[in-house]
Amino acid sequence: MSAAAAVLTPRKSPVQARSAATIAALHIAAIQVLTREGLSRCTTTRVAERAGMSVGSLYQYYPNRDALLAAVLEGHLTSIACAIDHACREHRGKPVSEMASALVAAFVAAKLRDPEKSKALYAVAAERGGPELITAMQTRMIAAIAAMLASAADAHFEELPVTSAMVFSVLAGSVRAFLEGHAPAGFEAHLEGQLVRLLTAYLQTHQLGPAARAIDGPVGLKTKSPNR
CATH class of the missing domain: 1.10.10 (Arc Repressor Mutant, subunit A)
Structure with a gap:
């Protein structure tokens, strides 16, 4: 150590x-x-x-104080990561529209359950140990998103790591903009709905056509043709 x-x-x-x-x-x-x-x-x-x-x-x-605050930050980040893990596991094999809705709901609920706490911890995240914790938890959440997207019933992602990182960045960046006061009036009321629309549209650009879905099966796994 x-x-x-x-x-x-x-x-x-x-x-x-x-x-x-x-x-x-x-x-x-x-x-x-x-x-x-x-x-x-x-x-x-x-x-x-x-x-x-x-x-x-x-x-x-x-x-010391830094050790205490690092523990508080870790607990906060872990609760968010667990919420994302759960949502992603529960929606494996689903259409991307359902995945987007579940992911947005889980992330927004976790971050905005206590907005003042989330906002205050941004300051802690810049302190000693904070960046390392942030990186570790972001990596965990992006991996959970990637595993979910890989199982999509109606889409295939050629650049899965990039797509997953983009999804997470949209979620984290939008919520942080609101918490730090960089969003216009009424932003919170429309945040979840707009994020769902945004991510759904983005993920659906990778949708499979009817013929591809018939070949790949419901979770993107190749199935044998009856003539083979």
């Missing part, structure tokens, strides 16, 4: 319900301080006070 990674590593993992509850309280407190006072004022002292415990108790689990 590198020295940089060691600085961001928790001192210990929760093995009992009480420890898990303490860590959950610290994560909640960190988010509350972060959203109300900003990254520069999000200190271990303020977080511990918000959580109703001593700084010493915080240090039993995290060696």
Whole structure:
């Protein structure tokens, strides 16, 4: 383990319900301080006070503020990745229109369940350890999207890695534009519907014709002709 990674590593993992509850309280407190006072004022002292415990108790689990915030960010990103994983697994073999709808719904719900938290964590993502976490989770989500698209009942993707990365970029970029205030009034109300239309149209450019669907079968697997 590198020295940089060691600085961001928790001192210990929760093995009992009480420890898990303490860590959950610290994560909640960190988010509350972060959203109300900003990254520069999000200190271990303020977080511990918000959580109703001593700084010493915080240090039993995290060696510093950055390690705590990295854990909070990782938890946030993991919840989003799990939502994408689930949606992608549930919609393998479906038409691309259904895939697009499910993917948009899962991503938007995960990111906008707590908009202030999502927005505040963008600042954390730029700190030590943040870029590495972001890259790892994005890779995981793009891989899940690729696996789903590869099974599409009505489309074939020649450049699957590129297509999957484009889909994710459209989702992440659009939601971030809204969260950071770079979108016009009324953007949120139409966000999900517009994303579904956008991704559906994009994915349908790769649709198979009727003859190709008959040959490939419902999940893009070659089937034998009865005359062979």
